[in-house]
Amino acid sequence: MRKKVIEFRNVSFRYGDEQPWVLRNCTFEIYEKEWIAIIGHNGSGKSTIAKLLNGLLSPQEGEIIIDGQQVNQDTIWNIRKDVGMVFQNPDNQFVGTTVQDDVAFGMENRGFVREEMIKRIDETLSAVGMQDYLLTEPHRLSGGQKQRVAIASVLAISPQVLILDEATAMLDPKGRKEIMQTVSDVQEKNDLTLITITHDLHEVVQAERVIVMNNGEIWDEALPREIFSKKEALRKIGLDVPFVAILADELKEVGIKITQEPLN
Numbered sequence: 001m002r003k004k005v006i007e008f009r010n011v012s013f014r015y016g017d018e019q020p021w022v023l024r025n026c027t028f029e030i031y032e033k034e035w036i037a038i039i040g041h042n043g044s045g046k047s048t049i050a051k052l053l054n055g056l057l058s059p060q061e062g063e064i065i066i067d068g069q070q071v072n073q074d075t076i077w078n079i080r081k082d083v084g085m086v087f088q089n090p091d092n093q094f095v096g097t098t099v100q101d102d103v104a105f106g107m108e109n110r111g112f113v114r115e116e117m118i119k120r121i122d123e124t125l126s127a128v129g130m131q132d133y134l135l136t137e138p139h140r141l142s143g144g145q146k147q148r149v150a151i152a153s154v155l156a157i158s159p160q161v162l163i164l165d166e167a168t169a170m171l172d173p174k175g176r177k178e179i180m181q182t183v184s185d186v187q188e189k190n191d192l193t194l195i196t197i198t199h200d201l202h203e204v205v206q207a208e209r210v211i212v213m214n215n216g217e218i219w220d221e222a223l224p225r226e227i228f229s230k231k232e233a234l235r236k237i238g239l240d241v242p243f244v245a246i247l248a249d250e251l252k253e254v255g256i257k258i259t260q261e262p263l264n
Ligand code: ADP
Pocket: 015, 019, 022, 040, 041, 042, 043, 044, 045, 046, 047, 048, 049
């Protein structure tokens, strides 16, 4: 049986005592090496889930367990070693003046020795196809290249879980497709548990399981094809199932892999 890596147990959250609840009684489990897509309209609570997973927020009710440890102030630093996050805006994630400095940053904070850092910079930038940009200043890169460097920076610290929170939202269709391909490759090679958070149903095709959020509650949890079959119900909660996603899913069933957006 697969090991459980993440567990939400009856989690409720609000941004303050006077604020409305933005997550209500959410319960789900994620297993090692699984690719989970969390989908929902804007404001449905997806990013809040990501921030709870990274310990940036704590739930008022319920429990979050990561790799057997309850997330709290005592465990959070340990847990952050295991959970890497890439966010929507790549410009907010850069700390280094060159690509290699940027990838090195997280490792420096964790006390890696120099030789190991050099090895990992090389390995992770190669894994995302950015090995030729070691000395480039991050602001000279395209949006997609920036996100690939952000992914390399996270991979360098060998997380068990990689979370992408709307990481393709600011990219054009080509950039989105390339990032999803990169993500799919690094997941396979590194045996990662992958959580992709999106409001775009194109991006759930490759996931093994999909969690659909609506107004802070889990609306459904199923295989991509089961989700796609609820087209009308999804439309009512603000999600459009694109024809190409259904087509890509059908092709996947017969062994033909299309990453996403073949027609856009
Ligand atoms: P999503 O990622 O699905 O768009 P979010 O988790 O960002 O949703 O937001 C869920 C709800 O929480 C929304 O109603 C949003 O307005 C509210 N919210 C998000 N961040 C804050 C904050 N810092 N303070 C108060 N409310 C917030």
